[in-house]
Amino acid sequence: MKVLIADDDKVLRMLMERQLEGWGFDVMTAQDGEEAFEILTTEAEPPRMLVLDWEMPNLDGIELCRKIRALESNDPPYIVLVTAHSDQEHLATALQAGANDYISKPTKPVELRARLGVGLRTLELQNRLNIANEMLAYKAEHDELTGLQNRASLIEHLDNEIERTKRTGEPLALAICDIDFFKRVNDTYGHPVGDRVLKEFADRMKETFRPYDLVSRYGGEEFVVCCTALESEPKAIFERFREVIESTPFLESDLSLGVTVSVGIATFDGISTMTTKEVMLELISDSDKALYAAKHSGRNQVVMFDPIPHSDSNKSEEALTDGQIC
Numbered sequence: 001m002k003v004l005i006a007d008d009d010k011v012l013r014m015l016m017e018r019q020l021e022g023w024g025f026d027v028m029t030a031q032d033g034e035e036a037f038e039i040l041t042t043e044a045e046p047p048r049m050l051v052l053d054w055e056m057p058n059l060d061g062i063e064l065c066r067k068i069r070a071l072e073s074n075d076p077p078y079i080v081l082v083t084a085h086s087d088q089e090h091l092a093t094a095l096q097a098g099a100n101d102y103i104s105k106p107t108k109p110v111e112l113r114a115r116l117g118v119g120l121r122t123l124e125l126q127n128r129l130n131i132a133n134e135m136l137a138y139k140a141e142h143d144e145l146t147g148l149q150n151r152a153s154l155i156e157h158l159d160n161e162i163e164r165t166k167r168t169g170e171p172l173a174l175a176i177c178d179i180d181f182f183k184r185v186n187d188t189y190g191h192p193v194g195d196r197v198l199k200e201f202a203d204r205m206k207e208t209f210r211p212y213d214l215v216s217r218y219g220g221e222e223f224v225v226c227c228t229a230l231e232s233e234p235k236a237i238f239e240r241f242r243e244v245i246e247s248t249p250f251l252e253s254d255l256s257l258g259v260t261v262s263v264g265i266a267t268f269d270g271i272s273t274m275t276t277k278e279v280m281l282e283l284i285s286d287s288d289k290a291l292y293a294a295k296h297s298g299r300n301q302v303v304m305f306d307p308i309p310h311s312d313s314n315k316s317e318e319a320l321t322d323g324q325i326c
Contacts, residue, residue, distance in 0.1 A: 006036035033059025069098035146202035149216035173234035260300035264291025
């Protein structure tokens, strides 16, 4: 554990440094409050345990506590204030300024070590809480099986991308990718194999698309990709992905499964009088229509949404059921 000692008394500072190093701490020192604050705000990995003298030039321990607590952090340091004051009023001032604990001068090694032990336990609990919060935040935004963004996270980020496109005029492409005949995989080989196919499909998506493309599991065997800063025509981008899926079998134990994907794409150029939410709903609807067309005309293909489709009087009457297009 890295500890910062701030004290303008060189002898006391060196004595405490020697004690803490003997107890296994990684010690940094500062001769006043300003130097201590600079260390805390410039170090890549600043100390998380602070032992601060109350009376220091330039910036005393109380004001230093206040400045530290004013910094935004989900991992604040543990502060032990060293003071010659022992009356209740001064101790209340120290705690109100942000100190976690205090120790009276002259410090006794056994007491100092005990109070630092309390700090270590507190920081460990704080670290566990931070990890738990990070895990909860991750689960709230990601699909548990595939590790991709979930639908709620997609909607939030897609909202931002549409707003950006409205500002810059840089187009985006939204695609719905649906694994062909996925229901047959579950029915034939069981859901554990189906889950493995979904996860490997997601892994191939992460490998194929760029880190800043939005890639999410929309539900079931449907995945959504939003690409901005397009490097080529949208259809060519997703045609490459379709080939990646078709060309390499999905392996599970002694099984080798050939899997294909159908893709429907819609684009947005930023020119619209609709609200962001309306644009989003239209993009999803249009890409879903293009996906339907891809499945209806044979699957394993990429179709761009056509706002003026060729006439087909029988199309609505021949709409396939969910079971037929899965």
